[in-house]
Structures are given as C-alpha cells and as structure tokens.
Amino acid sequence: AAVEFSSEDLAEINNVASLLKQFLREQPEPLFTNALYNDFIAAGDLKDPTQQRQAMLAVLKKLPFNNR
16 A cells, blocks of 8 residues: 655655754764764675674664663
C-alpha cells in the first residue's frame, strides 16, 4: 500500500525535521561523539556487510548512555 502525503503534511514533516536538526546542531557535542569519530569511519569502511554491522554495533555500545 502506497503512502500519500499532501503538501500540508510535507510542510509539517519539514518543520519537525528542521526543529530536530536545529536542536542537534545546538548540542555541545555531536550525537555520535567526536571521540568515536574514527571508530565510526572505520566501521563504515568495512566491505563485508556482516562485519560492518557488528563493528557499527560495537561502536554504538561505546557511546555515552545519553547518546544511545
């Protein structure tokens, strides 16, 4: 079943997305912390999808509790 959105729905979705992006930009540290940046990049660079998923989950578990 296809989901249809009216122009009013899209405007509302865009407003919510804009507020979320603004909120995240105003945080003192990124959601995915600077300290784990290289770990995220290394996990994303893995070619094997299974290894990539496992590595990404391992990095996510290293995030501070409030960032999960």
